[in-house]
Amino acid sequence: MLRSLYLVMKRYILYIFLLVFISCQNESQQTAQEASKPNVIIIYADDLGYGDMGAYGGELATPHMDFLAENGVRFTQGYASSATCTPSRYALLTGTYPWRNKNAKILPGTAPLLIQTTQLTIPKVFAAEGYQTAIVGKWHLGLGTGQVDWNKRISPGPNEVGFQYAYIMAATQDRVPTVYIEDGHVENLDPSDPIEINYRENFEGQPTGKDNPEMLKMRWHHGHNSSIVNGIPRIGYMKGGETARWVDEDMADTFLVKAQEYIRSHKEDPFFLYYALQQPHVPRTPHPRFVGATGTGPRGDVIAEADWCIGELISTLREEGLLENTLIVFSSDNGPVLNDGYYDDAVEKLGTHEPSGGLRGGKYSLFEAGTRVPFMVYWKDHIQPKVSDAMVCQMDLLSSLASLIGSKQSSTDSENLLETFLGTSDKGRDQLVIEATSRTAYREGDWAMIPPFEGPAKNKNVNIELANLSDYGLYDLSSDRSQQNNLAKDNPEKLLAMIAAFEEIRGKDYGKIEQLELK
Ligand code: NG6
Ligand code: CA
Numbered sequence: 001m002l003r004s005l006y007l008v009m010k011r012y013i014l015y016i017f018l019l020v021f022i023s024c025q026n027e028s029q030q031t032a033q034e035a036s037k038p039n040v041i042i043i044y045a046d047d048l049g050y051g052d053m054g055a056y057g058g059e060l061a062t063p064h065m066d067f068l069a070e071n072g073v074r075f076t077q078g079y080a081s082s083a084t085c086t087p088s089r090y091a092l093l094t095g096t097y098p099w100r101n102k103n104a105k106i107l108p109g110t111a112p113l114l115i116q117t118t119q120l121t122i123p124k125v126f127a128a129e130g131y132q133t134a135i136v137g138k139w140h141l142g143l144g145t146g147q148v149d150w151n152k153r154i155s156p157g158p159n160e161v162g163f164q165y166a167y168i169m170a171a172t173q174d175r176v177p178t179v180y181i182e183d184g185h186v187e188n189l190d191p192s193d194p195i196e197i198n199y200r201e202n203f204e205g206q207p208t209g210k211d212n213p214e215m216l217k218m219r220w221h222h223g224h225n226s227s228i229v230n231g232i233p234r235i236g237y238m239k240g241g242e243t244a245r246w247v248d249e250d251m252a253d254t255f256l257v258k259a260q261e262y263i264r265s266h267k268e269d270p271f272f273l274y275y276a277l278q279q280p281h282v283p284r285t286p287h288p289r290f291v292g293a294t295g296t297g298p299r300g301d302v303i304a305e306a307d308w309c310i311g312e313l314i315s316t317l318r319e320e321g322l323l324e325n326t327l328i329v330f331s332s333d334n335g336p337v338l339n340d341g342y343y344d345d346a347v348e349k350l351g352t353h354e355p356s357g358g359l360r361g362g363k364y365s366l367f368e369a370g371t372r373v374p375f376m377v378y379w380k381d382h383i384q385p386k387v388s389d390a391m392v393c394q395m396d397l398l399s400s401l402a403s404l405i406g407s408k409q410s411s412t413d414s415e416n417l418l419e420t421f422l423g424t425s426d427k428g429r430d431q432l433v434i435e436a437t438s439r440t441a442y443r444e445g446d447w448a449m450i451p452p453f454e455g456p457a458k459n460k461n462v463n464i465e466l467a468n469l470s471d472y473g474l475y476d477l478s479s480d481r482s483q484q485n486n487l488a489k490d491n492p493e494k495l496l497a498m499i500a501a502f503e504e505i506r507g508k509d510y511g512k513i514e515q516l517e518l519k
Contacts, residue, residue, distance in 0.1 A: 039273070041326060043275045051336075082434070096413050111143075134163055157181070259313060296353060335359075
């Protein structure tokens with residue numbers, strides 16, 4: 001009797017041991033799987049300058065952006081490919097230099113899709129590895145193939161270049177159409193009030209910023225005097241779609257909620273989310289909760305709002321138990337601008353805050369502040385906090401993130417700098433071609449070389465030095481980060497070497513450019 005009880009007990013204990021062993025095995029397999037297939041989120045600000053974050057020395061309080069910077073790898077030489085939006089986004093998503101595509105310029109809201117549907121993109125890399133992929137926020141890479149009918153499914157667009165879910169604004173907050181588009185369909189569209197868009201001429205009887213100043217709650221300074229939506233004059237003409245028009249002050253909340261919903265409803269399997277914020281691009285329309293938050297006017301207030309959104313997104317990841325398993329990249333599409341076409345006190349209320357962080361130029365410029373932007377990578381418990389001086393570009397994310405998730409895909413211009421992004425290496429790229437309104441310049445080591453270009457030295461409307469130099473510019477950024485001393489004449493050998501290396505990548509016809517009309 002005792003013996004049979006003993007045997008039963010023995011078998012039972014063995015059985016429990018076996019169960020514990022199997023479940024440990026499963027767990028370690030699962031953790032290994034989680035580490036090899038982490039979620040990835042790219043948070044991309046619009047026009048946030050190198051010096052706009054606290055962690056980069058700015059005077060604005062950005063605690064949530066700073067949290068990512070201070071607990072991750074913060075790059076001091078992180079670059080967008082370009083000093084404007086469309087080309088930077090093109091380079092980010094395709095891992096390809098934007099100047100290889102002659103149409104990669106600031107696009108109107110009616111432009112066709114800039115990325116070929118056959119082209120490799122970051123979301124395609126992720127999808128091929130079994131990831132779920134989504135974009136929430138600003139697109140500005142064109143839609144359709146020419147004539148878009150905004151009242152039918154709009155295609156091709158983000159869904160056709162790798163994003164399984166897309167909740168976007170088509171272009172910019174200051175351009176029509178001022179509606180949200182979900183998987184190709186304009187949200188809340190009433191079929192009896194169809195949308196019509198035209199970038200050349202107005203629709204009969206429709207008010208404009210130019211002719212109807214009495215209807216405006218925000219005044220235009222340059223450009224931005226076509227159709228009026230919510231009292232804000234825009235670029236381009238729009239008719240109809242009344243029920244579908246966005247409320248500018250709610251845009252940050254709208255995108256945030258969509259991003260949070262996506263995370264919550266896709267947390268069971270790995271996902272890639274591109275969360276493209278609209279701030280601090282014009283028109284700057286903080287939600288009333290943030291009006292006056294910073295004392296620096298709407299530009300500072302929308303940066304505070306963007307920072308809050310990032311904090312909320314991080315909280316969502318934490319609540320869902322996903323923070324340890326989600327790598328977050330944060331950066332901006334181009335450098336800062338104060339007056340970008342509206343009277344919004346950005347200049348008047350700036351105080352001593354320096355959006356460019358002491359770099360020369362800004363948005364639209366070939367000087368450093370055009371393309372050098374905040375750039376950090378955060379991954380709880382996987383990345384040791386550090387500041388890295390390695391030169392990296394957003395274009396490198398395609399090959400690097402591919403490598404992170406075990407994909408062999410890459411593109412010629414995108415360098416695999418995964419170890420640098422994870423902080424285990426200090427090796428960045430050796431060289432980089434940067435772009436600003438179709439002009440290109442060259443970065444290598446500590447040096448920046450800017451070829452001569454025709455055009456005004458300064459864009460007077462936005463008050464930014466564009467770096468249209470009458471002769472070559474050569475700057476040693478290690479001793480002259482604000483590019484005050486042109487060493488081209490003192491150091492002709494270095495200059496020649498830089499020009500040769502630049503032409504090797506860029507070709508010799510970089511001088512032939514169509515000047516971009518800003519609209
Ligand atoms: C310019 C607009 C500017 C902004 C920019 C695009 C005028 C005069 N200026 O043409 O306000 O919309 O395009 O910015 O219209 S970006 O960050 O999307 O590249
Ligand atoms: Ca931008």
